[in-house]
Amino acid sequence: MNPMLRWFVFTIAFGLLPFGVSVLLQLLSGRAALVPHSPALLFFAVMICAAQVGAIFSSFLDAQGSDNREILSPLFGIFLLGAVFSAAMYGVYMHHDLNDPGLRWNTSCSRPGVKVDGCSQWLIFSVNLFTLSVWVAAFAGVLGTWSEWTRSRG
Amino acid sequence: MSTETYYQLVLIVGWSVLGVMGAIGLWTVFLVMREDRARARDATVRQERRIGAPDRRAHAETR
Numbered sequence: 001m002n003p004m005l006r007w008f009v010f011t012i013a014f015g016l017l018p019f020g021v022s023v024l025l026q027l028l029s030g031r032a033a034l035v036p037h038s039p040a041l042l043f044f045a046v047m048i049c050a051a052q053v054g055a056i057f058s059s060f061l062d063a064q065g066s067d068n069r070e071i072l073s074p075l076f077g078i079f080l081l082g083a084v085f086s087a088a089m090y091g092v093y094m095h096h097d098l099n100d101p102g103l104r105w106n107t108s109c110s111r112p113g114v115k116v117d118g119c120s121q122w123l124i125f126s127v128n129l130f131t132l133s134v135w136v137a138a139f140a141g142v143l144g145t146w147s148e149w150t151r152s153r154g
Numbered sequence: 155m156s157t158e159t160y161y162q163l164v165l166i167v168g169w170s171v172l173g174v175m176g177a178i179g180l181w182t183v184f185l186v187m188r189e190d191r192a193r194a195r196d197a198t199v200r201q202e203r204r205i206g207a208p209d210r211r212a213h214a215e216t217r
Contacts, residue, residue: 071189074182078175085171092164099157118157125161132168139172143179150186 003152012141015047038130041137042090048144049083059151068151075147082140089136093129096122 019040026037056076059068101118102109109119110126155163 071182071185074178074185078178078182081171082175085168085175089168121157121161125165128161128165132165132172135172139175139179143175146183 004149007145007148007152011048011051012145015044018043038093038126038133039090041130041133042086042093045086045133045136045140046083046090048140049079049086052079052144052147053083055151056147071150075143075150078143079147082136086136086140089129089133093133096125096129 019037022037022040053076056072056079059072060076099122100108100110101116101122102111102114105116107114107116109116109122
């Protein structure tokens with residue numbers, strides 16, 4: 001199987017599956033809001049980065065990969081940083097979700113029409129976190145694909 | 155730490171880390187492009203040597 005096809009099927013497609021299912025379920029339930037999908041995007045980023053860290057580490061061990069050490073070393077650093085950073089952002093998202101001011105009133109600030117103290121600040125941060133997650137996921141996807149392509153051509 | 159400070163800190167650190175990752179990524183792209191150019195140059199030199207050798211031999215034989 002072509003390495004790039006394998007990459008797209010087993011890493012990109014499977015990594016985007018939670019995001020796709022989450023969006024689909026939101027659309028089917030008639031609540032099409034993008035903000036709650038941050039963890040699915042961060043999961044995708046963690047998966048891409050972890051897959052690349054493992055693959056680059058294997059390349060370091062074989063003879064051909066050690067010739068490309070100058071290129072693979074910074075890529076290894078980026079993906080290691082990316083994996084830790086995405087996982088940390090996932091933790092921030094979970095902490096943020098548990099600190100929803102609406103929970104005190106058995107509701108959520110993400111629901112339309114909920115007016116609780118601190119909700120506007122909480123929602124602004126949710127949107128900012130989502131924007132950051134989109135960028136992290138896009139960056140991981142593009143750089144991961146490029147790294148895979150660079151390694152597959154030798 | 156107030157909630158507002160925490161939110162700002164997370165976003166500043168988040169965007170900074172992403173910026174650092176982007177900068178290293180661009181640098182790696184530059185490294186790969188530089189290596190590609192070096193490989194292309196080496197291939198051209200090798201090809202010129204291969205083409206040049208029989209020509210020189212043929213030239214020596216006619217003399």
